[in-house]
Amino acid sequence: MLAWTALGLALSLRLALARSGAEPGPPATAPQGDLLFLLDSSASVSHYEFSRVREFLGQLVAPLPLGPGALHASLVHVGTQPYTEFPFGQHSSGAEVQDAIRASAQRMGDTNTGLALAYAKEQLFDTTAGARPGVPKVMVWVTDGGSSDPVGPPMQELKDLGVIIFIISTGRGNLLELSAAASAPPEKHLHFVDVDDLHIIAQELRGSILDAMQPQQQLRAFEVTSSSFRLAWPPLLTANSGYYVLELVPSAEPGAVRRQQLPGNTTGWAWAGLEPNTDYDIALVPESNERLLGPQHLRVRTLPDETGPERIVISHARPRSVRVSWAPALGPATVLGYHVLYGPLQGGAAQRVEVPAGRNSTTLQGLAPGTVYLVTVTAAYRSGREHALSAKACTSPGERSRAPPLPDAGARGP
Known part of the structure; x- marks a missing residue:
């Protein structure tokens, strides 16, 4: 009898939702994370291009599991000054975010992307802006390829904090610069697409975003170079429940240990100043008085030295x-x-x-x-x-033009 009652309540709730037009919330297993869209809204973008990009973003987010217990989305405009269209957590469904994106207006002004990136970093980690500690952070930057200020340093700061960077360029950007700005590998995180063909990448990009939002269960390394790499791990502790001890040891020199103590709400760290083509053993040791957590281990080999041609x-x-x-x-x-x-x-x-x-x-x-x-x-x-x-x-000399021959001094006219 109780089972039939529960079934009846579930059916009644589903019918009520259908009649009211409300959408059921994200599933209980939906990934959690903060997703920030950085949209070039400056005068370098035509009104037509802006409208096409805005439509694309709306289509991209509509099927995503957005809601209180899942993904939160925010939209920041690039212009003379950065501008937040809506903060994290303001909208509780993909349909609401889609409507908010479509209602956004172009800001115009200069293309101060570097300034907007510094602002985005604050938004992604500021609880007053709705950001949540301990959840994956993803930024999708849509650009026409130009910027009035440097992009590299503020973008690297975002990466060092564990933010996954996707870049969509409408075709006029510098391949080398944008490849360096996107998360590695660039073939997965960088797309060059004409504004009229953006729909082609929507499904692939949506899947990549969801993959990036999946919680990582183990210590992992990425963006490995000849002298550095970055580490990330799941939120095992909180700021109040303990701290981490991170150890780095060259495999061939067990005595050359480097240690770093990190707060409990940290989920990533970048090691730099390393030797090229070298194996390093990493140990992540969570220290907590509330529960026992075992260390995690990883071996990473740096790439060969980056020497010029x-x-x-x-x-x-x-x-x-x-x-x-x-x-x-x-x-x-x-x-x-x-x-x-x-x-x-x-x-x-x-x-x-x-x-x-x-x-x-x-x-x-x-x-x-x-x-x-x-x-x-x-x-x-x-x-x-x-x-x-x-x-x-x-270069070799060119052929000199031949001058006409001089008349013979001894020759006489007719």
Whole structure:
């Protein structure tokens, strides 16, 4: 009898929800996390592009499990000054967030993305803005590719705090710069899409966001370079229940231990100043008086040293072109690509050519005959660092125009 009563109550509740048009909340197993959308709302974006991006974001969030016990979403505009359209926790369903995004207005002004990133960092970790401690943090930055201020340093600060960065560029951004800004690997976190084709990536991006929001049960490492890597772990403690001791030991030197004590509400840390191509043993030890938690262990190997290109070779010198080749940089897995900068040695405008990571040569064209050029090849790494090597290149002289022959001094006219 009790079972039938419970079933009747459940059916009555479902019918009541259907009649009222209300949506059931997210399932009990829904992931928890804070999702911040950083939208370029400056004057560099046309009204048409802004409307298309706004429509795309609305479609993206509608099916997401948004609600008090699941994901919280916030929208921040990039302009002369950052502006919060709505904070975390203000809307309790995907439909409400979708409506709020579609109702947002373009702010115009300058494209001060770096300023907006610093502001976004505060919002993601400020409880007064609705942010929640101990939950995954994801930021989706939609941009037309340009910024009036530096983006790299504030973006790295977000990454160091464990924020997962997705970037959607409408096609005019610099591939190398945006690849360095997105979370690694960039092929999963960076999308170049025309504004009219944004719907193509909606399902894939939604799945990636949900994957990033899944709680990690173990200590893990990511964004590994030759001299650093970042660690993340699930929220095992709180600020009031204990603290962590994080240990880093080179496998070949057990005595060279580095220790760091971290508050109980910490869920990530970045180790820097490491040796390249080296195995490191990491131990995360939770210390708590409330419950016993065992340590977690991990071994991470840093990548080979990030050295610049070597032995630049100049060949096939012609009046208006030369070929530039170089020995590839070490650590190819971390190389985003090469910049080749060249200009006349005696002064003049310099030009730049981008070369993909898989190539180690390029032909410089449109040069002046018989001219010495300074050529600089720079390897750009995912860590944001660059290493360069320079060489001189000289084009061959062009064919001189032939002057008409002088008349014979001894010749006489008719």
